[in-house]
Amino acid sequence: MIIERPSSARGRVQAGWLDSRHTFSFGGYYDPAWMGFGCLRVINEDRVDPGAGFAPHRHANMEILSYVLSGGLAHKDSSGGGGTIGPGELQWMSAGHGVEHSEYNASKTEPVHFLQIWVQPDRLNAQPAYAQPTAAETKDGEFVLRASRDGVHGGVPIRQDVNLYSLALGQGSRARRTLDPKRLYWLQVAQGRIEANGRALEAGDALGFSEESAELILTGAGESPADVLWFELPPAR
Template structure:
């Protein structure tokens, strides 16, 4: 099947002063009936939060939430007793399950923080709320894909309540990386954090995204030094 391409400049945009965000899929005031989700991938927000500002305590339920700081540090606190800071190079997962309240603030009073906020629809409702975070070494994804999120049964990465696999890759210009899909009934959504790549004949530039439904193999050719996030997700009924 053909790739579903979402160019960076076609994303929904909001600017509240303290928050500037680009939404790949419908979220908040941005509603696009052609961009509701890709399989179980429901939200992909590219957020920039001003120094010392952030999201006040707010609730979530029955959603797997992944945060990936690109630049800066994000401070987290929630109703199950977790508090801490995640920085660039780390990944955070939160299973909202039966219900959780959390806040997220820019940890710095001087510099903005840029992070990806991603929501995945879980494989079951009413799970026990939980939180985890982990640092991943960038050298372990040089010219290869590094698993950072996986199902509970996997020994790789942080786990969530879904058969979803998130992988980061740093490809040098001229290199080809290959990725074999684990969800033949779903697909792989690629989000290019930086650089320029060609994936199975589809060219992407910085902050472009593309979904590859029911694919077996992705061939990623780096046209420039590039950083890429792959989200391998099942479809949902």
């Protein structure tokens, strides 16, 4: 089964300094048909005005990833984690038994554009943790592993049976992935335009795959390179 989630169908929340598009139910946006996809609970596309941001607030038992598309995002949390995340960088914070954190636009003059991603962990009340590796080296048409379960396969050590890849696709470039029907998959177009087995997708569009065994062929379809996130997820319980 292939699930379509067009960009235009997402929820939208505007708060003056914030323009946010929600793939799944979050905060003031609620749709019982879109409560998540397996353990993938949140994908918010956020644009934050210069100098503005999310004041300190608390979370527990959630894996929180921030992927910056443009600008700079300043993070600080009560576990001691902190730093500024730039374009192409992925930040991981495991809230564990509870952590307070803030996220602000690091610039006083330019907006920041990023994806906020939440994954439900496979364990409860663990010690909070944080990691901010430098931006991964990318090659056109190659999947780059950005997160894996406990970091065993590389990337940040997310506490869930998830492999998260980023993929850059120039116009006409191709990448292939063979789907295992025992896994769930989520394709999120962060920027640009692609085709997925001939299906046209643009920034903000997403596809979910459940019990699929076909080969997926992704092709860059825009004048500027596309930026794609690919999630390999455990089956829903």
